[in-house]
Amino acid sequence: MGIRKMNSSYFIDYRDPNGRRVIRKIGPDKKEAEAVLGKIQGEIREGRYLDRKRFPKITMDDLIDRYSAWAKGKKSFEGYDAVHLAPIREYFRGMLASRVSELDVETFKARRRDTPTRYGGKRSLSTCRHELVVLKGVFSKGVAWNLVEKNTAAGVKAYPVPKARARFLTAEEVGRLLRCASPHLVPILIFALETGCRRSEIIGDGGVRWGDIDLGRRVIYIRSSKNGDPRHVPISTRLHRMLSSIPRGGESDYIFTGQGKVGKAGIPFHDVRTSFGSACRRAGLEGVRFHDLRRTAASHWVMAGVPMKTVGQILGHRSTAVTDQVYAHLTEDHLLAAVEKLPDWFVAGGRKEVDKRGQKTSGNVIPWKEFGKKMEGKQAALREGGPQRLEKMVGMTGFEPATPWSRTRCSTRLSHIPMERAIVPTAYRAVNM
Secondary structure (H helix, E strand, O other): OEEEEEOOEEEEEEEOOOOOEEEEEEEOOHHHHHHHHHHHHHHHHHOOOOOHHHOOOOEHHHHHHHHHHHHOOOOOHHHHHHHHHHHHHHHOOOOEHHHOOHHHHHHHHHHHHHOOOOOOOOOOHHHHHHHHHHHHHHHHHHHHOOOOOOOOOOOOOOOOOOOOOOOOOOHHHHHHHHHHOOOOOHHHHHHHHHHOOOHHHHOOOOOOEHHHEEOOOOEEEEOOOOOOOOEEEEOOHHHHHHHHHOOOOOOOOEOOEEEOOEOOEOOEOOOOHHHHHHHHHHHOOOOOOOHHHHHHHHHHHHHOOOOHHHHHHHHOOOOHHHHHHHOOOOOHHHHHHHHOOOOOOOEOOOOOOEOOOOOEOOOOEOOHHHHHHHHHHHHHHHHHHHHHHHHHHHOOOOOOOOOHHHHHHOOOOOOOOOHHHOOOOHHHHHHHO
């Protein structure tokens, strides 16, 4: 038991916690073999030893395939996991999952940052961050399924992404957007603004259906949300009027479907990105996404005084912390109203003042002109006192007498010097002494 040399390589020989003899080839370096053996013996003593032979030799392709099969049950697979798994599969193709090191993950992260997009543009740090998150998820599931020993990507830090400014529309901007939108897009926009629902909850395969609408009770049943929890959303008067005006026809139960030359008849809209972008350009709105309509609804609810908990319930948040962090945005007018609630700082000492017109001011506020005159009077009195008044205040040294705090805390101690010990200019003595 210990270290053995065979030909030009060193081997370590030890017994695992089950008493089974293990012989492993390390390499030509004896010090490396000693370090590996010492580490394994330490793991055995501390109860952290893992039998590496019980993990199958699975490639990254196989691990990604198993992860994809599992992730297909997630709602975000097609638009998130599947997109970011493609570059991961391409980079780690053919590699054993157990041989992927933290350095390999760091190299992948750096190369993806330096690789331009298919349109030739610079790849955003946010995209690189999402790819690393998915890769960590792949290894995390591999550990849970006993396919790999550890999550190699867990210690790799993602690129810091600056927090983008939360965009929401004012009432005037919403009016311009609705006027510039295509006829088939207007009902979708109104639904999003009145409910705060996500795009995936309005259109697409998981979009709202007539069977989810109860106009009598004025409530909408959202079947599947982002967090997987169904919820009920109230119907406002404006939304009730809009839904009542939409004709029901055809075999489709979806509310927003193609009609005429727009889309396919009876098939729900899956994406309104083109028509929404065109409406924003015509309305002169830049940097607006469909998800900003959800933020617009939430922001105006908050500014109208709706409790944050109620807003979170309508939006489907599990915690009010998410609502506080993301949707409590205020316009400049709302902030101005907040600062105007501060008290007036120019208050008199408990008596009401009278201005020049003989009218009492509100509360104890001193008129600004009278405040200025009082200050001028105090300065004049100080000037009339002359040097003798100043002498009584600060002494002949020109320094204010030291306080108890300054005597104990300051390294340079200045104290009041009596007149007879002060060094006074001769001209001043001749005139004043």
